[in-house]
Amino acid sequence: xxxxxxxxxxxxxxxxxxxxxxxxxxxxxxxxxxxxxxxxxxxxxxxxxxxxxxxxxxxxxxxxxxxxxxxxxxxxxxxxxxxxxxxxxxxxxxxxxxxxxxxxxxxxxxxxxxxxxxxxxxxxxxxxxxxxxxxxxxxxxxxxxxxxxxxxxxxxxxxxxxxxxxxxxxxxxxxxxxxxxxxxxxxxxxxxxxxxxxxxxxxxxxxxxxxxxxxxxxxxxxxxxxxxxxxxxxxxxxxxxxxxxxxxxxxxxxxxxxxxxxxxxxxxxxxxxxxxxxxxxxxxxxxxxxxxxxxxxxxxxxxxxxxxxxxxxxxxxxxxxxxxxxxxxxxxxxxxxxxxxxxxxxxxxxxxxxxxxxxxxxxxxxxxxxxxxxxxxxxxxxxxxxxxxxxxxxxxx
Ligand SMILES: Nc1ncnc2c1ncn2[C@@H]1O[C@H](COP(=O)(O)OP(=O)(O)OP(=O)(O)O)[C@@H](O)[C@H]1O
Ligand SMILES: C[C@@](O)(CCO)CC(=O)[O-]
Ligand SMILES: [Mg+2]
Numbered sequence: 001x002x003x004x005x006x007x008x009x010x011x012x013x014x015x016x017x018x019x020x021x022x023x024x025x026x027x028x029x030x031x032x033x034x035x036x037x038x039x040x041x042x043x044x045x046x047x048x049x050x051x052x053x054x055x056x057x058x059x060x061x062x063x064x065x066x067x068x069x070x071x072x073x074x075x076x077x078x079x080x081x082x083x084x085x086x087x088x089x090x091x092x093x094x095x096x097x098x099x100x101x102x103x104x105x106x107x108x109x110x111x112x113x114x115x116x117x118x119x120x121x122x123x124x125x126x127x128x129x130x131x132x133x134x135x136x137x138x139x140x141x142x143x144x145x146x147x148x149x150x151x152x153x154x155x156x157x158x159x160x161x162x163x164x165x166x167x168x169x170x171x172x173x174x175x176x177x178x179x180x181x182x183x184x185x186x187x188x189x190x191x192x193x194x195x196x197x198x199x200x201x202x203x204x205x206x207x208x209x210x211x212x213x214x215x216x217x218x219x220x221x222x223x224x225x226x227x228x229x230x231x232x233x234x235x236x237x238x239x240x241x242x243x244x245x246x247x248x249x250x251x252x253x254x255x256x257x258x259x260x261x262x263x264x265x266x267x268x269x270x271x272x273x274x275x276x277x278x279x280x281x282x283x284x285x286x287x288x289x290x291x292x293x294x295x296x297x298x299x300x301x302x303x304x305x306x307x308x309x310x311x312x313x314x315x316x317x318x319x320x321x322x323x324x325x326x327x328x329x330x331x332x333x334x335x336x337x338x339x340x341x342x343x344x345x346x347x348x349x350x351x352x353x354x355x356x357x358x359x360x361x362x363x364x365x366x367x368x369x370x371x372x373x374x375x376x377x378x379x380x381x382x383x384x385x386x387x388x389x390x391x392x393x394x395x396x397x
Contacts, residue, residue, distance in 0.1 A: 003043035003127045003160040007386065009036045010151035010378040012137040013144035013207035014232065014333045014342050014371075017272040017302050018216070020250045020309055022201040025218050026269035029276055030203050031373040032211040033234075037135035037148035038386065040394045041156040044128045051113055052132040052397035055139050058106045059397075064126050070095060070114070071122040082187070084194050088115060103195075105140070112192040113153055120157045120188070129160070132397045134390065138367075141236050142334025146243065147204030150192025155185045155378045166380060173385030176376065182209050185378060198244045199251070211377030215276060227374070228282040231345035233323075233354070235330070236367040237315035239338025246335040250309050264305050271302050292346045296329040299344060303331035311336030318364055319343075326357045345370070 011032040018028025044050075050061040072088045092111045093101070103111065113131070121127060133152060137145040155177070158164045164184055167175035177185065189205040203216040215222040254261040275298050282291050303320060306312055316332045319341045323330045330343040345354060354370065361368040383391060 001125045001127050002045055003041070003129055004166070005043060006041045006156045006159045006166065007039070007381045007383055008041075008152050008155045008159070008378060009038045009381060009386075010148045010155070010208040011036050011211055011375050012135075012148050013204055014234065014340075014373065015203070016333075016342070017275050017298065018203075018268060019332075019334060019336070020247070020306070020311060021265045021268035021272075022203050022216060023199060023247055023250070024254065024265050026265050027272040027276075028201070028203045028216045029213065029224075029272050029279075030207045030216060031213045032207050032375045032377065033137075033143060034372045034375050035136040035143065036375075037133060037137060037145065037152050038381075038390050038394060039131065039133045039152035039156050040383075041160055042130045042132075043160070044130055047128050048130075049117070049126070049128060050130040051110065052130070053106075053109055054393070054397070055133070055135050055145075056105050056109055058109060060110060064128055067114070067118065067126055070118055071126070072119055082190075084115075084191060085119070088118065089195065108146075108196045109149065112150055112195045115195055116150075116153050116157050116188055116192060119191075120161045120163060124161075127160070130397070131156070132394050134393045136390075138236050138238075138340070140240060140242065140339070141238075142241075142243075142332065142336065142339030143234075144204040144208060144334065146196040147189065147193055147208040150189040150196070151185060151205055151208035151378050153192055154188035155380070158184060158188060159380070168380045168382060172382065174376075174379045174381050176379055182378070185209055196244065197247060199247055207377070209377050212374050215272075224276070224279070226283040227279050228287060230373060231347070231349070232371055232373060233328075233343040233345055233358070234333075234340055234369055234371045235319050235343065235361050236340045237313070237319060237338050238366065239313055239315045241313075241335065241337035241339050243335040246311050246337045250311060253310055261309070264308050268302060268305050271298050271305075274298055287347070289346075292344070295344055299329040299331045299342075306332055306336055313338045315364075315366075316341055319361065319366070322360050322364065323357060326353055326360075328353075328357060 016029040022028035164181040186209040193200040213224040
């Protein structure tokens, strides 16, 4: 069986408020970014399944005969995809020689792929294909690279297997799926996130799937359609960290100090709700300096809470200190422990202030750029519609 080629992309995300607290049933507000992950799936007749993941230096190929014995026993019967198939995960660990359960960057990405590939195609004939993924997002830096990767895998494999239709018509450049298909994509992407994160809330894959700005609470996704245009500076401290480790660290802290940590989580919840209220006010009344003052205070308070949770880092303290000397307020975004932070720019913030702030942050060794938010979620592309530099990279493999 030869499957049709599929080209998809999904955006990264920034969490405005609610990271970590959202894992424990509190509200998070998150937005999509103008940085995307691209995936090109090519149907082949080689009898091999190959993955090229240049961002993480992973290039692997298997013969179909090696993969067939891994097909999950329950394949095709699994309508409910909220929990991982523990038996398949265990057999994939064995297959890749993971002995202690500790997955490195390459194993996490490989298992996420094999898990979805085998689950989606396992009830029929496994197809031979080559899948190449390249991302504009920094990997493992808090901007939802794992979710964008999982959403792309899920959309491309579901589409190639015919589980969901390809929305792209001959004359289209890009197309999106209907709500029901997006829900399917999101639920398989969540499985990928479970492999990579351990215990994800699902907020990152929801943003990768639907894009825009979302309110997320206990699996419930509410798109916020009326939001003001926010100017945000993104800074990558380049300090490596793992979301899985940080999420587990917060859980340990909650278990150890429940009476201290639960009020902190409640307070973060209230910060997210206050932020949502202010953002909504900003769309229906004239925007004032006071709106921005409140947004800035919420950022400062949340950053302190995240430090209490144990997910701060000296590099993030530096980010907050450097931006505050220019009157700007920052917090970490995503899992913390290094990675990226966001800085809110006020409408009146002069471009010279933005430039000097960015230079000061670059002098600290950080990457820094102004970003646009609220971009579309997962999309199917015609190869022609993709930026030339992205096509050139994906075509190398
Ligand atoms: N472009 C990519 N190609 C292959 N694997 C990727 C890619 N991007 C992310 N991954 C996988 O996701 C892992 C990083 O996930 P992690 O959740 O730790 O960081 P993040 O998603 O960037 O940050 P956060 O979850 O805080 O937003 C990598 O180790 C790798 O396994
Ligand atoms: C830290 C966390 O809250 C956000 C990571 O981007 C984890 C999650 O929600 O799955
Ligand atoms: Mg992640």
